[in-house]
Amino acid sequence: MLKLLPVFRVVALLEGVSYILLLFIATPIKYMYKDPQYVGLLGMPHGILFMAYVVIAVLISSDMKWPTRTFWIVLLASIIPFGTFYVDKKYLTKSGRAKH
Template sequence: MIRTFRYIGLAEGVTTLALFLVAMPAKYWFGYPDLVPPVGMIHGIAFVFYILAMPACLRGRGFTPWEWTRTALASFFPFGTFLNDPLLARKQQQAGAPA
């Protein structure tokens, strides 16, 4: 299940980057606002899915309270899910699942 959550985190991180590095510059630098609503909605869905998937995928997998907090906070910052992925990979390896 940690592997599944890592994929969800990757999707959340990629949609964040798409919003910040593609859609928003297109709106503010090039006057093309049409990308923001669909990319923003996709990112919003990915964010909600990430938050809802946390307990489903990670409960009972040996996460400390700090690791839970860190994993939750990672979704609120650009690059956060990417920076948190090594922790998830270690936990996945400790659980005996292939990385």
């Protein structure tokens, strides 16, 4: 399953970017300018990326030998803005994995 690690890193990046765009650009436009089209455009791809992030995290957790606490941090990071970037740096890169 470590073959999924590069895929997980890309999904984590895209999920994080889509979440930031949704929260800080699309949602304010929706409520300030009464224009929901950007939420509609970003919502579905973000939802798919979020689900892919969770599924791949579950699949690679045992191969990565994550303790339960780390696994939950990785999952919770997907609902915190910029969280997936933190996970990538701390748990998915070679320098981050060497520390754990």
